[in-house]
Amino acid sequence: MxxxxxxxxxxxxxxxxxxxxxxxxxxxxxxxxxxxxxxxxxxxxxxxxxxxxGSVVKKHSSGTIPLVSKDINVVKHKPRDLSEIEDVVEPKKNEILEMKVEIGRRGKKSEGECSDVSYGGCSETTSLSVEDPNIGWGRWYSMKEVEFATRGFAQENVIGEGGYGIVYRGVLQDGNVVAVKNLFNNKGQAEKEFKVEVEAIGKVRHKNLVRLVGYCAEGAKRMLVYEYIDNGNLEQWLHGDVGSVSPLTWDIRMRIAISTAKGLAYLHEGLEPKVVHRDIKSSNILLDKNWNAKVSDFGLAKLLGSEKTHVTTRVMGTFGYVSPEYASTGMLNERSDVYSFGVLLMEIITGRSPIDYSKPPGEMNLVDWFKGMVASRRGDELVDPLIEVQPSPRSLKRALLVCLRCIDLDVIKRPKMGQIVHMLEADDFPFRSELRTMREKDQVPSHADIYSKVPYPSKHADPVEKSRWR
Structure with missing residues (x-):
């Protein structure tokens, strides 16, 4: 060549x-x-x-949020007799919901278009279209808007990840900061959770519940847009690396417990049909910069009408928080949330996880260990050692009593969430200021006389006024 x-x-x-x-x-x-x-x-x-x-720390208004890298076991199994399973949401409600959230269906706008966007004042017969961004239960966002807000779902914007989706921090075009939950489309789970969350909290406005700002539904994609809470979640602050002294003082922990109870009380007693959250746990309690709690993640929520005492459904929730009667029978009502709240309160008091296999055999299960310690009159040893200033004996005993009542195996004996708020707020009653005024007038009753009048509601007590927990 x-x-x-x-x-x-x-x-x-x-x-x-x-x-x-x-x-x-x-x-x-x-x-x-x-x-x-x-x-x-x-x-x-x-x-x-x-x-x-990107996974070491995340900045926020209070400093750095400790991250917790541990697996959470989720209970997902069915009762033995599948024929007994009922769906909580009635067919009529499902039809209304599908009509409101099936954004992909093109149609004409209703002539009497709703003007009250925040509280969902639209007629049930409203026909929706892609061009209508406000459909009564929040704002509809296009995929382009969501991608712009999250910078194309950038990895550095991830602020949380669970079994049903990834949560991104986003900044909308108007400058508002939001949290975007991109639902996993596993066997239709995204569509199901999307409908449940929109129906459960779409119209709800409460200071202790995370507000649903809007949603995005294009093709198979389902996304929920929430208000952004800038101080992480309770699990991070209880179980993350916070140093030798926890920033969660006893008073802050009780504030978190009370505000969580108020949010649940509104779901149970302030709505019709009532909403059973079904997944109360520390990672679903978000905290703002003032340590006020906001209950989040309503993907497993169920609606329970006033005519129903319970509903039989699949057992779903997080291992360690699920009530025993629900786990064994699949029968669910609001008292199941009460049990989960009792476990959460134990977690707040002790700083321990509900199930911790690193502990000795007798301490792995938080509920069993907690009850044993109280029965042995060692309640003062239950307090998280990372709390620098120990609580007063009276405040500690009150919190321990609430825990024990919430996890009572007799479902009927568990208090309602409104009563729990009443019990936890007992120190906020104006008895001390009244006592100080009466002393100045030389009309001094004893401490025992004053505090014996603090109402600890029993199961027969009258419901607490809604203004106590709104």
């Missing part, structure tokens, strides 16, 4: 045994493959480092 182009070397133009390619072409291919491999290696290293650095 003769060399072409004056300067070419003859040996470089010779054919090789590899597919009959010329030598210089073969070398060029090897060189290109080498470059591609190096680039892939650099990309993987960079991505791994960015994930590592």
């Amino acid at each position: 003769t060399a072409s182009g004056g300067g070419d070397l003859p040996e470089m133009s010779t054919k090789t045994s590899f597919f009959g390619l010329k030598l210089f072409i073969f070398i060029a291919i090897l060189f290109a493959i080498g470059i591609v491999i190096v680039l892939i290696f650099i990309f993987l290293c960079f991505r791994r480092n960015s994930k590592k650095h």
Whole structure:
């Protein structure tokens, strides 16, 4: 073979045994493959480092939020007799819901278009279209708006991840900060959770419940847009690396417990049909910069009409928080949430997880260990050692009593959430200020006389006024 182009070397133009390619072409291919491999290696290293650095701490208004990297076991099984399973949401409600949230269906706007966006004042017969951004239960966002807010669902914007979706921090075009929950579309789960959350809290406005701002539904994608809570969740502050002294003082912990109870009381007693959350746990309690709690994640919620005492459904929830009667029978009502709240309150008091396999055998189950310690009159040893200033004996005894009443195996004996608010807020009653005024007038009753009048509601007590927990 003769060399072409004056300067070419003859040996470089010779054919090789590899597919009959010329030598210089073969070398060029090897060189290109080498470059591609190096680039892939650099990309993987960079991505791994960015994930590592991005998962250490997240900044917020109070400093840094400790992250908890542990698996949460979720209970997902069915009762033995599947024929007994009922769906809580009635067919009529499902029809209304599908009509309100099935954004992809094109249609004409209703002539009497709703003007009250926040509280869902639209008629049930409203026909929706993609062009209508406000459908009565929040705002409809397009996929472009959501992608813009989250910077294309960037990894550095991830603020949470669970079994049903990934939560991103986003900034809307108007500057408002939101949390975008991108639901996993596993066997239709995204569509189901999307409908449940919109129906359960779409119209709800309460200071201790995370507000649903809007949603996005395009194709198979289902996303929920919430208000952004800037101080992490309770699990991070209880079980994360916070140092030798927890920033959650006893008073802050009781504030979190009371505000959580108020949110649940509104779901149970302030709505019709009532909403059973079904997944009360520390990671679903979000905290603002003033340590006020907001209950979040209504993907497992069930609606329970006033005519029903319970509903039989699949057992779902988080291991350690699920009430025993619900776990064994699948019968669910609001008292199941009360049990979960009791476990949550134990977690707040002790700083321990409901199930901790790193503990000795007798302490792995928080409920069993807690009850044993109280029965042995060692309640003062239950307080989280990271709390610098110990609570008063009276405040501690009140909290322990609430825990024990919430986890009573007799469902009927468990208090309602409104009563729990009343019990936890007992120190907020104006008895001390009244006592101080009466002392100034030299009309001094004893402490025992005053505090004996503090009403601890029993199961027969009158319901607490709604203004106590709104």
